[in-house]
Amino acid sequence: YMTPSAGRSKLYIIRPSQLYGVAKKISPTVDNVVITTLESGTYVVTNISSGVHRISAAGKYEGEHILEFESTAENNYFVKISPKMGFALPQLNLEMISQDKGIGLVGKYEEIKEK
Numbered sequence: 001y002m003t004p005s006a007g008r009s010k011l012y013i014i015r016p017s018q019l020y021g022v023a024k025k026i027s028p029t030v031d032n033v034v035i036t037t038l039e040s041g042t043y044v045v046t047n048i049s050s051g052v053h054r055i056s057a058a059g060k061y062e063g064e065h066i067l068e069f070e071s072t073a074e075n076n077y078f079v080k081i082s083p084k085m086g087f088a089l090p091q092l093n094l095e096m097i098s099q100d101k102g103i104g105l106v107g108k109y110e111e112i113k114e115k
Helices: 099-106
Strands: 009-015 027-030 042-048 051-058 067-071 076-084 091-097
Touching (some): 009 027, 009 051, 009 099, 027 042, 051 091, 067 076, 091 099
Parallel strands (some): 009 076
Antiparallel strands (some): 009 042
């Protein structure tokens, strides 16, 4: 867990360890750019500028799977991303979580570097 640099924010995308979808890798996107590939029990940290950002994942998923939020400088943001059961394809759950909860999860999992 690190303090953001001046004028920037840090975005943590966390994929908790869970039984469902453990074999499925997720490639999260920030503003339509794939930043890495996450396996179950991993996370990635990326620097973002102030403004509106869209988080999703590359690949085929059922239903809506976009999280949009507005960031302000020098803050940390934590998003939990996980697959869930769908009808024909998996669904994707994206959830903004509190800093306390995010720091707790980051402490449990392995960091994956950005591409």
